[in-house]
Amino acid sequence: MEQAADPRALQKRQETTWSVGVGFALLVAFFAVAPSFLYPVFLMQALCFALFACAFNLLIGYVGLLSFGHALFFGWASYLCAHAAKHWGLPPEAAVLFGTASAAVLGLVAGFLAIRRQGIYFAMITLALAQMMYFVALRAPFTGGEDGIQDVPRGRLFGLFDLSHEMTMYVFVLVTVLAGFLFIYRVINSPFGEVLKAIRENEPRAVSLGYKTERYKLVAFVLSATLAGLAGALKALVFQLASLTDVYWTMSGEVVLMTLVGGLGTVFGPVVGAFLIVALETYLAQLGEWVLVIQGAIFVLCVLVFRRGIVGELANILHVKL
Amino acid sequence: MFEIFGIPSQALFGQLLIGLINGSFYALLSLGLAVIFGMLNIINFTHGAQYMMGAFAAYLLLQYLGLNYWVALIVVPILIGASGIVVERLFLQYVRKLDQVYGLILTFGLALMIEGFFRNYFGSSGEPYQVPDLLQGGQNLGFMFLPNYRAWVIAFSLIVCFATWFAIEQTRFGSYLRAATENPTLVRAFGINVPRMVTLTYGFGVALAALAGVMAAPIYNVSPQMGSDVIIVVFAVVVIGGMGSILGAIVTGFVLGIVEGLTKVFYPEASDTVIFVIMVIVLLVRPAGLFGRSA
Numbered sequence: 001m002e003q004a005a006d007p008r009a010l011q012k013r014q015e016t017t018w019s020v021g022v023g024f025a026l027l028v029a030f031f032a033v034a035p036s037f038l039y040p041v042f043l044m045q046a047l048c049f050a051l052f053a054c055a056f057n058l059l060i061g062y063v064g065l066l067s068f069g070h071a072l073f074f075g076w077a078s079y080l081c082a083h084a085a086k087h088w089g090l091p092p093e094a095a096v097l098f099g100t101a102s103a104a105v106l107g108l109v110a111g112f113l114a115i116r117r118q119g120i121y122f123a124m125i126t127l128a129l130a131q132m133m134y135f136v137a138l139r140a141p142f143t144g145g146e147d148g149i150q151d152v153p154r155g156r157l158f159g160l161f162d163l164s165h166e167m168t169m170y171v172f173v174l175v176t177v178l179a180g181f182l183f184i185y186r187v188i189n190s191p192f193g194e195v196l197k198a199i200r201e202n203e204p205r206a207v208s209l210g211y212k213t214e215r216y217k218l219v220a221f222v223l224s225a226t227l228a229g230l231a232g233a234l235k236a237l238v239f240q241l242a243s244l245t246d247v248y249w250t251m252s253g254e255v256v257l258m259t260l261v262g263g264l265g266t267v268f269g270p271v272v273g274a275f276l277i278v279a280l281e282t283y284l285a286q287l288g289e290w291v292l293v294i295q296g297a298i299f300v301l302c303v304l305v306f307r308r309g310i311v312g313e314l315a316n317i318l319h320v321k322l
Numbered sequence: 323m324f325e326i327f328g329i330p331s332q333a334l335f336g337q338l339l340i341g342l343i344n345g346s347f348y349a350l351l352s353l354g355l356a357v358i359f360g361m362l363n364i365i366n367f368t369h370g371a372q373y374m375m376g377a378f379a380a381y382l383l384l385q386y387l388g389l390n391y392w393v394a395l396i397v398v399p400i401l402i403g404a405s406g407i408v409v410e411r412l413f414l415q416y417v418r419k420l421d422q423v424y425g426l427i428l429t430f431g432l433a434l435m436i437e438g439f440f441r442n443y444f445g446s447s448g449e450p451y452q453v454p455d456l457l458q459g460g461q462n463l464g465f466m467f468l469p470n471y472r473a474w475v476i477a478f479s480l481i482v483c484f485a486t487w488f489a490i491e492q493t494r495f496g497s498y499l500r501a502a503t504e505n506p507t508l509v510r511a512f513g514i515n516v517p518r519m520v521t522l523t524y525g526f527g528v529a530l531a532a533l534a535g536v537m538a539a540p541i542y543n544v545s546p547q548m549g550s551d552v553i554i555v556v557f558a559v560v561v562i563g564g565m566g567s568i569l570g571a572i573v574t575g576f577v578l579g580i581v582e583g584l585t586k587v588f589y590p591e592a593s594d595t596v597i598f599v600i601m602v603i604v605l606l607v608r609p610a611g612l613f614g615r616s617a
Contacts, residue, residue, distance in 0.1 A: 066423045113602055116609040120365050120422040121561060125605065128558040132598035139591060249554060253430060260427065292438025299431025303424050304416060 019320035020185070023268050031174055040170045041238065046278045047177045048235040053258040053270030054184050055227035060256075061265030062188050063220045064200035065115075066123040069130030070228050070255050072110060075247025076133060077103040077229030082149040082242035083142055092155040092163055096176075096233040103229020104222055106133075111221030115214055127249060134247045148243030152236055163237065173234055180227050185267060187223065196220055228255075257295060260302045263309025268322050272311055334587055335466035341583015342576065343472055343541060346479035347373075349575025350534040351556045353486055356565040358527035360503045361520050362418055364425030368409070370553025371436040372528045375402050376535020377544045378440060381451050391454035391540070398536045399529035406528025410521045418520070433550065440546035448545030475537050482533065483572045490568055499523065558601045563613050570613025 034043055052074055059065045081099030084090045090098065114125045137143045144150070154163035163169045187193050198206045199213050206213050236242045245251060254277065262273025277295075284291050302309065308316060315322040351369060358366045379401060380394035389397065409432065417424045453471045460469035490496040502509040502516050510516045542548055563574030578597050585596040592599070604612065 060423070064421075064423075066426065068426075113605050116605050117561070120426060123423070123426055124365065124557040124561050125601070127554055128561060128598050128601055131554045131558075132595050132602075135594040135598075138594075249550070253434070256427060256430075289438045289441040292441065293435050294438075296431040296434030296436075296438060299434065300413065300428055303428040303431065304413065307420075307424070 019315075019318075019322055020267055023322055027268065027271065028178065035167065035170060040166045042278070042282060044170055044173045044238045045235070045282075046275045047173050048231045048238060049255070049258060049274035049278055050271040051177045051180045051234070052228050052231035053255050053262065053274045054181055055224045055231065056255045057259045057264065057266075057270045058184055058187065058224045058227070059220060060259060061269075062193060062200060063196045063217060065217065065221070066120075066256075067114070067126040067221075067224070067252075068123040068249075068256070069110070069126035069128070069252050070224075071247050071249065071251035072126075072130035072133050073103040073106055073225040073228040074232035074235075074251060074255070075137065075242075075244075076106055076232070078232035078236040078242040078246045079137065079143050079149065081233035082152040082236040082240075085155060085237070086149060086152050087142075090155075091159065092157050092172075092237055095155075096230070096237065099233030099236065100226055100230045103232065104226040107222040107225020107229075108218075111218050111225065115217045115221065127252065130247070130252055131249060134244070134249070137244060137247045143242070143244075146244065148241055149236075150241055152240040152242065154237050154240065169238065173238060176230070176234060180230055181271070184227065188267075192216070192219075254295075257299060259309075261298060261309055263312030263315075263322075264307075266309065266311040266315060266322055269309050269311035273309065276310075329587055331465050332467075337583045337587045338580060339466070339468070339472055339583070340586070341580040342476050343579070344582060345576040345579020346476055347534050347538060347552065347575075348556055348559050348579050349483055349572045350479055350530055350537075351552065352559045352563065352571045352575050353483060353568065354527040354530035354534075355556065355560055356568060356571045357486070357490070357530075358524055359565050361499065361523040362410075362414060362425070363422060364414060364418060364429065365422065365557075366524075366527065367426055367429035367553065368432045368436065369429075369527075369531050369556070370549030370551075371433040372402055372406065372531040372549070373535040373538070373552065374440065374546060374549030375405070375436065376532030377451070377539040377542075377548060378444070378535075378546075379532065380536040380539045381449055381544045384451070391536070392456075394536050395533070399533045402532030402535075403525040403529030407521055407525040409528075410524040414524065415517070415521075433553075437546050437550060444546060446546055448543030448548075451539040451544050453540040471540055475541065479534070479537065482530070486530070487568045487572065555597055558597050562597075562601050562604045562611060564611025566611075567613040570611075574612060 031043065031047070052070070056067065056070050059067050077099035079099075080102045081095045084098045085092065085095035110126065110129050113129065114122050117125060138145065142149075154169060156162050157168075157172055161168050161172070163172060188196070195206065195211055195216050198209075198211070199216060203213055232246060235246070258273035258277045259270045260273070261276060262271065263269030280294070281291060284294065287294075306313070311322050351373060355366055355369055358364060358369075376398050379398040380391065383389040383394050383397065384391070413428060413432070414425070417428050453469075457471040457474050460467055461473070462468075490499060498509065498514055499519065502514070502519055506516045538548070559574055559578055560571070562578065563570045565571065578600065581600065582593060582596055586593040
């Protein structure tokens with residue numbers, strides 16, 4: 001793409017890089033010092049969900065596709081990683097890769113089906129497919145039904161690092177999630193990403209310019225599913241557990257909530273949203289079913305008065321891209 | 323007693339009946355979704371929660387006010403429909419013009435709130451609701467036993483479905499509705515109060531869900547999660563049928579219920595997933611849906 005030829009575009013691009021760079025430095029700094037005052041398991045959970053939400057945001061924020069079934073990839077990758085680590089005795093890196101790759105395959109199939117319909121049907125199809133795979137997980141013998149797969153061994157990373165140490169695990173999760181985050185940032189700022197945004201803004205026009213939009217949508221869907229799978233696989237190792245909660249529709253709803261609160265189509269929004277929602281659920285857990293009511297209320301508030309999300313509002317006030 | 327494909331007729335017809343019952347609810351609910359979508363351009367995720375509220379309202383009326391099933395059948399749709407009108411005025415009117423995604427997310431949030439609220443007060447175990455006295459017992463048809471209440475549900479939901487179809491396709495008010503779906507600005511120019519019509523349509527769609535809830539109360543347990551269980555299946559039904567046609571929504575609902583019932587007889591392991599599998603096949607073969615206009 002030759003948008004660099006336009007000086008204004010170039011300037012805008014540099015500004016973008018500047019604010020995102022500062023944001024990223026702050027993010028890394030926060031997660032480097034955070035273990036000294038927050039529980040590592042809580043942080044790792046937040047990081048896994050942050051990656052999950054970023055992957056989801058790749059679709060809703062940059063292609064304009066609302067997937068209401070992302071728990072399918074998150075949950076199934078979590079099951080398959082746990083199974084590979086526990087019953088096949090794979091080392092953690094191989095188990096995570098296996099879970100992630102399975103999510104990519106599932107994403108290819110689900111994406112192929114879902115993009116056959118336009119608009120809001122896409123959301124309903126992804127939700128229905130995820131529910132189907134929930135029932136499969138409920139019935140399949142290897143998933144352990146209501147118990148899930150428990151006591152998943154974390155193992156030794158590359159045969160060197162013992163992940164049963166909380167801090168070693170934390171570093172592994174942090175590095176992986178940051179790599180995923182940077183990968184997504186690279187994708188949305190590539191020529192490919194520009195085409196995705198063009199599809200979001202005006203699909204018929206993108207078609208008329210000769211882009212095979214279906215293929216772009218499918219590739220974006222597979223990328224999103226793969227990264228959601230990576231997040232799920234990591235979560236299975238962090239909690240040493242894969243369970244039905246991770247494939248249920250409530251999980252698909254949660255990732256929508258995280259991204260919406262943080263800001264749809266912002267770079268850092270999903271991370272901030274994931275962190276806040278995980279914190280909310282951790283500290284309000286004793287309220288029982290009221291958490292559901294609170295989550296619902298946040299959804300309603302966000303849609304009615306706060307559609308840009310926290311990071312989106314911040315970026316708007318500061319006139320920068322975040 | 324005889325057998326068909328090695329299955330005792332009793333079991334076969336029994337499951338077929340359950341399939342028809344489920345199909346009645348799928349038809350009523352997808353009909354409401356289609357009517358609301360046509361007018362408001364919103365996929366009403368709250369539909370399942372409103373169905374659940376209908377069942378709970380019937381239960382509460384009986385428990386605390388001693389009002390029986392027949393009263394509930396009339397009062398509950400009016401009450402819950404009115405609550406739907408409030409929801410439309412308070413929330414939905416502000417998101418109709420936005421991307422459809424926001425309507426779905428907003429109604430999803432409302433559904434969570436309602437379900438969480440009911441779980442707080444009633445737990446998740448569920449409450450039984452008595453079959454009304456008039457419809458106790460059943461008929462022995464020779465090849466199967468037909469409980470009166472189930473026969474009533476099937477007959478009554480067919481009547482409601484076709485009355486709705488008639489009202490929309492064959493009456494003057496229905497023609498305004500269809501016209502306003504196509505071109506609201508022009509219909510407004512003719513002096514018809516379209517925003518009010520939108521509000522009433524939503525109220526009507528919600529009332530249909532509540533009616534289905536009252537009818538479901540004696541069959542299933544009245545529980546807070548009964549709505550979220552059914553709404554996702556109804557979404558698949560809507561994807562299969564397409565929302566372009568009222569009659570299509572009704573037929574698809576009943577047929578899929580029957581297919582689901584038959585699956586329970588021949589291959590019970592797949593009974594939870596069969597509707598989703600059919601959705602996948604339909605997407606492969608006829609992406610626009612069975613009755614859908616290309617959308």
